[in-house]
Amino acid sequence: MSWSSPRFLQRSVVQKGVDYIKDACALPSCKKKRMFSNIVRDPRIKRSGSWFCSGDCLAQALLSRLTALPDARLSAVARPPRYSVGLILLSQRRLTQQQLRTAMDHASKSGESVEDALVDLGLASEEQITAARAAQWGFPVFNRTSVAEPVESMIPRTLLRTYGAVPLHHSPSSARLLLGFVFRVGHSLLSSIEQVTGNKVEACFITPSEMQRQIERNRDSEFEEVVFGERLTPREIAETVQRMAESFTPIEASFADCGYFFWTRLIGKRRKIDLLFRMDDAVEAFNNC
Incomplete structure (x- = not known):
């Protein structure tokens, strides 16, 4: 199960000639419930989204989500397919x-x-194995008559490797992403991508050879990627995100539970970064299911 976060908008000083909106911080316990925030005219910012007034409020909201994960994960454990x-x-x-x-x-x-x-x-053949896996999970096989094209990956490489997946097609205008899987479809990955990027994600199955060719064809993500291999407590994760957010003042943040990892994305004017926190107790080896 994935969690979506409200947007974290950068606080700014009121300036003449700039549009402002009066709104409340999304954290219920925030002590500064009413304050002014500059609505940055940037396509990444959703004006209808809520916002946090500080890194501290963001961290507290993140902590509340993290502490709720164990119960949510119990109901989200994937069942193995009925037939091999x-x-x-x-x-x-x-x-x-x-x-x-x-x-x-x-x-x-x-x-x-x-x-x-x-x-x-x-x-x-690889194609027969892939078709059988698609039948296992009820997803289509990638249309091999389609012209393969490079895709700029918006997903951390660690997540793609973990779930045996690769972006096959992305339409920025319609905000849709086609993701190919080799072993099985990672539903938590699909959900977390939608929560973090705002794109609608569709899944299909591909052969290992097709995956390797597409990896070589694709362009790297524009986001820095930091992976925390050692498991941290919910409070340590929240404090780490807070320190990172306060170090370069992002104008947008989102986070989602991605099964193996808790994925946090911070976007600033000059820096974009993905933070991946290991969550080992959530699932067993993905490809062995």
Whole structure:
């Protein structure tokens, strides 16, 4: 489950000839409930969004979200698919029972997955494995007749690697993103991308080879990426975000629970940064589900 955050708008001094709005800080316990804030004329800022008057208020709001995560995560644990890839291929008559047993024996001895064993033994193609995975999870297979194009990734590389995903197409005008997955669809990733970027995300399945080619084709994100590998307490995370926010005064901030990580994005006039906080106790190995 992902959490969306109100926008954190930079506080400014009232100046003549500039439009201002009187509004309340989004934190209910804020001591400065009524104050003036400059509405920066920037397309990243949603004027209808709420705002925090300081890094301290942002940190307190973030802390309240973090402390609520354990209960929310219990209801968001993904269930494994009912049928394995091997059984799906068997039901589609693309494999015989003997071929499936051979692949399972090979996988048991080599330590690789049954899917990899099927490909290594020449019993199934990458495309057939991908189609079976798509059937497992109820998502389409990427249309291979589409012309592949470079995409500027708006998602941290760590998240893409963790979930076995890659951006395939992005339409800024309609704010839509097509994301390709290799192993299974990460619903928490989809939700967190929508919360953090404001884009509607659609998912499909691709082969490992297609993923590698698209990674080489895509452009890197314009955001700095900082990963905190050691698990921090909710208060430590909130204090870290507060220190970072106060170090370069962002005009926008958003955060979301992304399963393996708690993702915080800070946007300033001269600096854009993604902070990823490890949340190891949330899920088991993603690709083993």
